[in-house]
Amino acid sequence: MATRTRRTERREKPLSRERIVEAAIELLDTAGEGGLTFRALAERLATGPGAIYWHVAGKDELLTAATDVIVAEAMAAAPSGATPRETIRGLALAVFDAVDGHPWIGGDLSRAPARSPMLRVFERIGRQLQALGVPHAAQFTALSALQSYILGTGGLNAANARAQHQRDPGTDRSDFINAAADDWASLDPDEYPFTRGIAEQLRAHDDRVEFVAGIDIILDGITARWAPPVGG
Template sequence: MASRSRRPERRQEPLSRERIVGVAVELLDTVGERGLTFRALAERLATGPGAIYWHITGKAELLAAATDAVVAAAVSAGPAGPTGSGGSAGPTGAGPSPQDAIRAVALNLFDATEAHPWLATQLATQLSRTPWGTVAPRIFESLGRQVRAMDVPEAHWFTASSALMHYILGAAGQNAVNAEGTDTPGSEVDRDEFLDTVSTAWEGLDPDDYPFTRAVADQVRGHDDREQFLDGIALVLAGITALHSPGR
């Protein structure tokens, strides 16, 4: 009688909240919010929906947790690239200056919204509906600590940090929307062609009603979104420094 060979037991990674959220982020990246269902999540995790509900109560909590996971990774990461114009280094051996730390957080969040097309919408939702959750305080803390390190007077901490936060999320969110419109599969829109169309339309505006818009129309062509974003951060930081420098 032939002996049957035993199948090696298949080891599965224990189901945890962190693993569920990680797979949820993967699903959001590939199929979007509509495709993120507990059935799809259960299939990807090779488990039953009931096991997932033990860790996550519903889709709203799942989306919030996925958003927080991506944001946490962004604000805790180091510099994501060149600091752009207006960069300033801290003292030798003392690490990055507060301004450089802010630029790093800003650029990491900018890149996160590009890498995760669903993130911009979820950030707006989380910050407007549940600002007491983990997402808003996490971003605010990462910026506010650096604002404080810039010697901004305490009475102006909230305003300065809010200005940075609103610019970062607004500009990053708009860039994500623009990128989604030109990168959608099946879309025939090319970014350079799109910008050229905008520039041409602005150049054709009435010179009496839109003299300034016509004057900058050519600057729209071929501009670099990341560089423009960092230039905006430099402007906000310069304003904070000018208004709240010690001894002013």
């Protein structure tokens, strides 16, 4: 009865692109990218696949639209810092948290960085690089460094989340990391001395803290190379 009631309520609401994208996000969050099919989406919306195709051309377009919604929300919630550097850190963290909460967007952002979802991020960070004093000729290079790090970390975290789920859907992040740290610690000491040496750091690390540290390293380099000194 409850299922019938929910389906009736959904049928009573007019189907729109916004409703389709919202349902797609719910499906992606619960089933991942592989679980997003027009058949599953039609079932969730209590409609037929043909009605969905009227509003969305295909899965790629739907993924981009869903990613755009998540990124737009992240950018709207990102705090504006007192300085350009603080604002860049806040924007980067907003993307990190968005990918952490919705791992499926990591792959979409990496596949199409020139499409609208990442353009929102590029524009906001690019303006802060201008405010930081990075000269015009160096702005693309500075943005590219930040872009590569943000997208690379997002894609890696998304891949790790998928690997963790495939390896054992019942494990949490700490179990997954501890297993990886154990693997590193058991490596041949002559062939992998460095990796063995940081195994305990892997076990104890915090992804968010390490991400911010990486952003700071890049911003330190940008500031040292291009940004004029205060009062200079």
